[in-house]
Amino acid sequence: MKFDNVLSDINGFGKFQIMIILIQSFSRMTLPCHFLLNNFIAAIPSHHCDLSNLDDGGVFRNLTQEQRVAVGVPVQDGIPSSCEMFTEPQYEFLSVSNYTNVTQTLCQTGWVYDNTTFKSTIATEWDLVCSSKWMTRATATIFFIGVMCGAPMFGFLSDRYGRRRTLLVSYVSSLVFAVISSLSTSYIMFVIMRFFNGMALAGISIISIVLSVEWFGIEHRTFAGIIVSLDWTLGNWILAGFAYFVNEWRMLILAASSPLIVSIVAWWWLPESARWLLANGKVEPAHVYLMKCAKMNNKSKCMDTITPRALLDTESVARGDKKYTFLDLVRTPNMRKLAICSGIVWYGVACTYYGISLNVTGFGLNPYLTHIVFATIEIPGKVCVYYFLNKFGRKPGEAGALLLTGACLFINLFVPKDMGVIRTIVAVLGKGLSEASFTIMFLYTTELYPTVVRQNGLGYTSFVARLGVSIAPLISLLDDVWLPLPAVVYCMMAVGSGIVATLLPETLNRRLPEFIEDIEQPRSQTNEKEFT
Numbered sequence: 001m002k003f004d005n006v007l008s009d010i011n012g013f014g015k016f017q018i019m020i021i022l023i024q025s026f027s028r029m030t031l032p033c034h035f036l037l038n039n040f041i042a043a044i045p046s047h048h049c050d051l052s053n054l055d056d057g058g059v060f061r062n063l064t065q066e067q068r069v070a071v072g073v074p075v076q077d078g079i080p081s082s083c084e085m086f087t088e089p090q091y092e093f094l095s096v097s098n099y100t101n102v103t104q105t106l107c108q109t110g111w112v113y114d115n116t117t118f119k120s121t122i123a124t125e126w127d128l129v130c131s132s133k134w135m136t137r138a139t140a141t142i143f144f145i146g147v148m149c150g151a152p153m154f155g156f157l158s159d160r161y162g163r164r165r166t167l168l169v170s171y172v173s174s175l176v177f178a179v180i181s182s183l184s185t186s187y188i189m190f191v192i193m194r195f196f197n198g199m200a201l202a203g204i205s206i207i208s209i210v211l212s213v214e215w216f217g218i219e220h221r222t223f224a225g226i227i228v229s230l231d232w233t234l235g236n237w238i239l240a241g242f243a244y245f246v247n248e249w250r251m252l253i254l255a256a257s258s259p260l261i262v263s264i265v266a267w268w269w270l271p272e273s274a275r276w277l278l279a280n281g282k283v284e285p286a287h288v289y290l291m292k293c294a295k296m297n298n299k300s301k302c303m304d305t306i307t308p309r310a311l312l313d314t315e316s317v318a319r320g321d322k323k324y325t326f327l328d329l330v331r332t333p334n335m336r337k338l339a340i341c342s343g344i345v346w347y348g349v350a351c352t353y354y355g356i357s358l359n360v361t362g363f364g365l366n367p368y369l370t371h372i373v374f375a376t377i378e379i380p381g382k383v384c385v386y387y388f389l390n391k392f393g394r395k396p397g398e399a400g401a402l403l404l405t406g407a408c409l410f411i412n413l414f415v416p417k418d419m420g421v422i423r424t425i426v427a428v429l430g431k432g433l434s435e436a437s438f439t440i441m442f443l444y445t446t447e448l449y450p451t452v453v454r455q456n457g458l459g460y461t462s463f464v465a466r467l468g469v470s471i472a473p474l475i476s477l478l479d480d481v482w483l484p485l486p487a488v489v490y491c492m493m494a495v496g497s498g499i500v501a502t503l504l505p506e507t508l509n510r511r512l513p514e515f516i517e518d519i520e521q522p523r524s525q526t527n528e529k530e531f532t
Helices: 003-009 015-035 065-072 134-161 163-182 187-213 218-245 249-257 259-269 274-279 283-296 308-312 333-357 367-376 378-392 394-412 420-448 451-480 485-501 516-520
Strands: 047-049 084-086 104-106 111-113
Touching: 003 274, 015 134, 015 163, 015 187, 015 218, 015 249, 015 259, 015 283, 047 084, 065 084, 134 163, 134 187, 134 451, 163 187, 163 249, 163 259, 187 218, 187 420, 187 451, 218 249, 218 367, 218 378, 218 420, 274 283, 274 451, 283 308, 333 394, 333 420, 333 451, 333 485, 333 516, 367 378, 367 420, 378 394, 378 420, 394 420, 394 485, 420 451, 451 485
Parallel strands: none
Antiparallel strands: 047 111, 084 104
16 A cells, blocks of 8 residues: 555545645745845835035025935936035036036935835845945845755754644744844844744745645646645735835835734644655554545545554555654765755756846836736746646756746847846746746655655755855846846856756656655666556
8 A cells, every 4th residue: 555545545636635725825925025025125226425414504505406416416327326426516517517527425424215116125224335235135145045044954853843843833933033123223133033034934935835745646746836836926916015015124024924923823724744644653643634634525435444554554654763864865876866966956946036036126117017027927837837747747847947047048138228128028938937947846856855855855955946046146246247247147057957957857647755765776666657
């Protein structure tokens, strides 16, 4: 008897599985709200030097704001300078513009910000502009370093102590650190709290997908992976709405974290993974959850012959007394190859996706509109992914999505900067393909790693992915060296990881591996018949 056979008998896609998805949807919607939050809380609005020190008590005081800017701020490329000012008012510039031999200096008493779009951000809170603008990018990097550190930690805890209880720890700690970060009194305190917030959110990211997929039957795993990923799109829409109506950064953090309150309450109805329980020798609780699943799916009669004693005979508990660690990911040849290749692919997927997603202000359009368009393109992309995966499989889907993402980035290198609409269209197409590669890879990874180290494997790949994400905001700073350089780097990463994806094994219509031996045994012994 195999677990997948038991799950098929009691319906691997019924009300029970839908309940699991709905319970976790609130927490998963929180992920994009935080992962892409930097687009709004760290936005740098238009600004110029504070000119109050130029007030001589005479003519300057009687000027309008536009006139004060004209006589106090030099113009660069038709736009008032953001970081320089004149040492004294140049009243003649009210009628002419000739800056020859006029002494200029850096801003002396701070900046004045345009709050038309953003009422307040961390940039306006702590003057993170001009020579300090890199600190806004560093905020995202530090957050994703936190996610990177949290992923293997929660992967280990989830494989050791179970999916359900570890998920609650992630819920509560995510909410606590989010609230504290919104109360930060300094930039240092803020980035430290965002680091720990990222660590906590990593648990939701990697555990929820595994807990869902482990309760779905073979024929419905593709649907499970796609439907769960729709929470990310919905969260993207919610973030755009929150950011538009709540344009004060502290309140925006609280708004983005509010779904976690519902998640904590709904957690009490969330079941543990019966697959994990069996793999760890916990037969009695596994049988209880299987009975609940069968009852909710109207398949109670199917459990008449499936007793705890019968479950003892399944291969899932044959080696349930052994403890597994991260080292088991590299002890054996096939697992080592799997770890290396999946890590490289994840790095490229994540770095490319966030390189595009964190650049909503880089296409010359409204940031809220760009964000919504980026989110909306994910829907048709995921629908196409679902049918493609069922027809052709995971490997060609992942490799193809990455290579086409690289192609879109390459095309945009040759689209002029002033053609903002065309650049955005190509970027949106690339964003959709990049999101497709992300969706496929999450599902693909849960199918590649055996149950006993599945969370460790997903924790490791998430660690590598977040390493790529933390680098993505810094890569965008390379435009100071050469304007197209960031796009060139993202393009190379997408193409390179797409090529490596072709080295991974196919998992379409194959049962989930339970133990490392299922990965290491010769291919001739793991033919298609065994998995269907």
